[in-house]
Amino acid sequence: MTTKKAPKSKSKPQNRDPLAREHRFNYAEAKPNRFARQIRGGSVAVLLDPDVAKVFKDGEAVNAVLRALMATMPLRDPRR
Numbered sequence: 001m002t003t004k005k006a007p008k009s010k011s012k013p014q015n016r017d018p019l020a021r022e023h024r025f026n027y028a029e030a031k032p033n034r035f036a037r038q039i040r041g042g043s044v045a046v047l048l049d050p051d052v053a054k055v056f057k058d059g060e061a062v063n064a065v066l067r068a069l070m071a072t073m074p075l076r077d078p079r080r
Contacts, residue, residue, distance in 0.1 A: 039045070048056065056062045 048062070056065070
């Protein structure tokens, strides 16, 4: 009597690339940043909460209020 050996299951090849295919950036479809000209050197972008964004319509308004607030603050030790 002969016994058949069970066929070995084929293991799936392991994907060594940690990024899935759908997460790869396609540079051929990239478009220029339409806001790049508005950003000045040394600028920092921040995300405003929706309630704050309703009050301050643009960066100039936000900067004016922050500068007024800065004028009321004690000077900070530059060594810290």
